Amino acid sequence: MLQTAPDQLALATRDGLPDDLLQLRNKYPRDVWPGHANLGDWVQFWLDRHRMFRELGAMLTDACEQLQGARIGIAEFEPWFTPRLEFFFGHLDLHHKIEEFHLFPVFAKAEPVLEHGFALLESDHQAIHALVDTMQEAATRLLADTSADADKDRTRRAGDDTARALAALVRGLYAHLDDEEDLIVPIVLDHTEAKLGLV
Template sequence: MPHPTDLDTRPGLPEDQRFLLEVHPRETWAGHDNLGGLMRFWLSRHDGFREMGAGLDSLISDFREGNVAAPDLAPLLVPRLQVFLGELHHHHLIEDHHYFPVFVAAENRMARGFELLENDHEVIHARIEAVAESANALLRDLQAADPDRIRRAADAYAGESGRLISGLMRHLGDEEDLIVPLVLERGEDDLGVS
């Protein structure tokens, strides 16, 4: 049986961490007076990660289906993947070292939720490394004339990338469900994050 906090199988935040989400459900966020500039920016960053992840998924699918030629893959993949992985790593560092401590101090009943998110960051970081390794292997194998070797490398990269992106999508949703209701409840200024 999967653990209820496992990034790949959990259906959302643990029940005891949803108490503010019940007060401030997603459909109320956009028009809320306490949704300030920082939260709007932060949510737009999350949407950017979703878009970049979808674009990377689409690119490797197109390559595996023969819609992108082998010589064209590296110039398309490398800059996008570097930006995605680098920005994601930097984003998590800021959250772990700046924002999460502020939020836990403001509402200690949410400490378990932030521990869950920090654990997600560790899992995601390991997956970032696995994606980078599999992308490098794919780029090396693109130089080979062996289509089977290229296909295996593309399949391996697609698997690692898929694991990263699917886990990231679960994480982003849960992170928003924990943090945005707290900010709506208290306000960015009162929390000291404006």
């Protein structure tokens, strides 16, 4: 599969999936998904994972904004933020591995005309992991000193860097989740979970 997307399809610049990947999505637009007979337990569980990532992104963003607005201090921020960030990154990494090794090949085999869409989603995962690395580095700098006498200017600058890196990550991740759902859910609705061997 492709390792990097052409520039116009890069996660940071594209606006949704290109038309050639939207044939099935046009047959099954988002408003028919809820309550569709083929929206089974597997796809609902997978969509729930995406919902969890979106919620975690929003919660972490809110915590960074509270720190930036001095509504909480770094000593209070750290024990809330660190375990949730680790949970977020750990589950995101696992989710991507499952998709790449188990799920994308199943869907690409079922719909060979959409195979290049899965190469695109894999290149998104690489872009997201680069954004995770940048975010992790910023958070490590921020959390290097959480003591009561931590340098306030340094904490403020590191907090701004962390918030900026998180915003870029969340923006990229949300765009990826939307596009991935637009590619995969219509395949499941068209083929059924049972025929795809998902259940």
